[in-house]
Amino acid sequence: MADVALRNVSKRFGTVEAVRELSLTVNDGEFLVLLGPSGAGKTTTLRLITGLERPDAGSVMIDGRDVTHDPPGSRDIAFVFQQYSLYPHLTVYDNLAFPLRSPARRVPEPIIRRRVEQTAELLHIASKLSNRATRLSGGEMQRVAIGRALVRDPSIYLMDEPLSSLDAKLRAELRLELKRIQLELGATILYVTHDQVEAMTMASRIGVIRDGQLLQLGTPREIYENPSSSYVASRLGTPQINFFPASLLSGVPVPPGTETVGIRTEHLRLAARNGGPMVGRVHRVEHLGEQNHVHVDFKGESLVTLADPHQPLHAGQEVELSLVHPLCFDRAGRRIPAMVH
Amino acid sequence: MTAAVAKSALAKSTAHSIVEASPRAKAVASSLVILYAVISILPLLWIGATAFKSQSDAIAYPPKVIFEPTLEGFVNLFTVRTRQTPDFIAKLPPPETWYDKLVRQHDMVIAGPSKVVPRFVNSLIIGFGSTFLAVFLGTLAAYAFSRFRIPLADDLLFFILSTRMMPPVAVAIPIYLMYRQLNLTDTRLGMILLYTAVNVSLAVWLLKGFIDEIPREYEEAALVDGYTRLQALRKVVLPQAVTGIAATAIFCLIFSWNEYAFAVLLTSGEAQTMPPFIPFIIGEGGQDWPAVAAATTLFVVPIVLFTVLLRKHLLRGITFGAVRK
Ligand SMILES: Nc1ncnc2c1ncn2[C@@H]1O[C@H](COP(=O)(O)OP(=O)(O)OP(=O)(O)O)[C@@H](O)[C@H]1O
Numbered sequence A: 001m002a003d004v005a006l007r008n009v010s011k012r013f014g015t016v017e018a019v020r021e022l023s024l025t026v027n028d029g030e031f032l033v034l035l036g037p038s039g040a041g042k043t044t045t046l047r048l049i050t051g052l053e054r055p056d057a058g059s060v061m062i063d064g065r066d067v068t069h070d071p072p073g074s075r076d077i078a079f080v081f082q083q084y085s086l087y088p089h090l091t092v093y094d095n096l097a098f099p100l101r102s103p104a105r106r107v108p109e110p111i112i113r114r115r116v117e118q119t120a121e122l123l124h125i126a127s128k129l130s131n132r133a134t135r136l137s138g139g140e141m142q143r144v145a146i147g148r149a150l151v152r153d154p155s156i157y158l159m160d161e162p163l164s165s166l167d168a169k170l171r172a173e174l175r176l177e178l179k180r181i182q183l184e185l186g187a188t189i190l191y192v193t194h195d196q197v198e199a200m201t202m203a204s205r206i207g208v209i210r211d212g213q214l215l216q217l218g219t220p221r222e223i224y225e226n227p228s229s230s231y232v233a234s235r236l237g238t239p240q241i242n243f244f245p246a247s248l249l250s251g252v253p254v255p256p257g258t259e260t261v262g263i264r265t266e267h268l269r270l271a272a273r274n275g276g277p278m279v280g281r282v283h284r285v286e287h288l289g290e291q292n293h294v295h296v297d298f299k300g301e302s303l304v305t306l307a308d309p310h311q312p313l314h315a316g317q318e319v320e321l322s323l324v325h326p327l328c329f330d331r332a333g334r335r336i337p338a339m340v341h
Numbered sequence B: 001m002t003a004a005v006a007k008s009a010l011a012k013s014t015a016h017s018i019v020e021a022s023p024r025a026k027a028v029a030s031s032l033v034i035l036y037a038v039i040s041i042l043p044l045l046w047i048g049a050t051a052f053k054s055q056s057d058a059i060a061y062p063p064k065v066i067f068e069p070t071l072e073g074f075v076n077l078f079t080v081r082t083r084q085t086p087d088f089i090a091k092l093p094p095p096e097t098w099y100d101k102l103v104r105q106h107d108m109v110i111a112g113p114s115k116v117v118p119r120f121v122n123s124l125i126i127g128f129g130s131t132f133l134a135v136f137l138g139t140l141a142a143y144a145f146s147r148f149r150i151p152l153a154d155d156l157l158f159f160i161l162s163t164r165m166m167p168p169v170a171v172a173i174p175i176y177l178m179y180r181q182l183n184l185t186d187t188r189l190g191m192i193l194l195y196t197a198v199n200v201s202l203a204v205w206l207l208k209g210f211i212d213e214i215p216r217e218y219e220e221a222a223l224v225d226g227y228t229r230l231q232a233l234r235k236v237v238l239p240q241a242v243t244g245i246a247a248t249a250i251f252c253l254i255f256s257w258n259e260y261a262f263a264v265l266l267t268s269g270e271a272q273t274m275p276p277f278i279p280f281i282i283g284e285g286g287q288d289w290p291a292v293a294a295a296t297t298l299f300v301v302p303i304v305l306f307t308v309l310l311r312k313h314l315l316r317g318i319t320f321g322a323v324r325k
């Protein structure tokens, strides 16, 4: 395992700037998650690290060594691709053994067998080893794809949305397994996703990326509690953060320059009317089982928040709103630190 | 409970599934297919039957469907014979083999083997040799066109295709003159090169379609794992392109196996293939239809065998590139 760093890396495809001036260091043993929407440049970033794409500018370092011009095979990286990760003409066993049989490595067959069996055990696919790769369920395929990386002991694992094609239950299961495996192996992982839950649950640090730019890098907690911009704030949290024009608020102290206020569930209290200035009307209550999403109309804007299922709220009801340390953003969407009391 | 079962059984028997044809439609479809198969295979069967007829049975009118099979046609195909007087034959020592005996019944003796075996061998060497070369070169070129950024790739591909737009025979005379200069006339090498040149453009185009369909992530995964480009091609791309390669090989083989015009023009002895040789059989000693039929039967066998061997890949191959996209 080793550190991997990108230094001011840029890559464009024709007119599309897929990655712009991106700098990022993945520390040894870290689980770093890049979180971004479709087309943000996540896959391109991983391909740049692997050497499948050449950067237009900047450099790629592995363990302090500049590998920008090295071919992919010599970088000692394991890559789980977003799609098409298994060879349909091979069995599961041969798929898992494929990376170890590479002429660059020359691992003896008995050791390959042991590694493959260990990995299969780890991913609970040991009983499927003699199956054709095409005769597997989607979840099993995904595990084999991850297994193809885990059989190796590379300087870093790169994973490109490895759980994206799975159903919610399996995804939750594999999320836990992956995190457990990472801790067990002490592996360095750079993981790419557009799913905030994956980022929040697995990451040591999260990097939020959009339009090829790294917007913020920090622990899940930092990113959630201290987003640097309204965009980053909107990437995390369910229901999504509410943005509310500061000018419509009365009686709430905000720092100067505040244009919008970001209100998450934990910043918003709902109570029965008691003469306070901020009165809203419940517009709709969505019952999601363990929790309720409450839509509240307030001064022509709609705010969505969580409510205890036992709290007796119904559509049409008037409620008193109060804000607790909401997030403040300026005109450009930059975060303005809260006033120190 | 039982009512529900009955109801679902009823639903099964009446409702027509969209994917599954009704039994009647299936019966009609299969009888049409069988009819078509019979019509198209009948001439082949007739040729096959004629190969085992005697000369008189072969030209009998009305045609004989039931006849006494004989290997005369094959014996005549494989041998050169001379006519002798009955006295001469009577004085000969008794025939050593069954074919000597067969020939003597017609007042002839075997003078030696005919040229059919070397001609057939020529066909095999030239047909399979040029097919192998065209598919090999075609695969490499198709892979390069599919995967690398090649300057003017579209123009080059069009150029490659354009070599097929003119019927090959249109350049027969320049090629004839060129081959004479190069001493390639009537050589197997010359024919292999010629058929390869004609086939390779088809091979490039067909194979490029197949290779384009294989996601490049497969090779990239191999590259990341430390395989070289060539190893990735061999271990990852080729196994998945095998369908396309089989289909392409059959197309190429059929062309070079059946090619007649160039074979007539450029070969006369050493390198002569079966197509120009077969008509000669007719001329040797009257119209020997059984021998011609025997030669034709023999000629068809390798292609049929080759196609049957690759059949598993072929069916998918022909629709594969065409249907998607
Ligand atoms: N080979 C390519 N040629 C041209 N444009 C490309 C190429 N690869 C990526 N792009 C463009 O670069 C941008 C970033 O693409 P990338 O695949 O990195 O996004 P992503 O974040 O992985 O998205 P997704 O979540 O959908 O996988 C996109 O606008 C994409 O269209």
Ligand SMILES: [Mg+2]
Residues within 6 Å of the ligand: A042, A043, A044, A082, A160
């Ligand atoms: Mg991607």
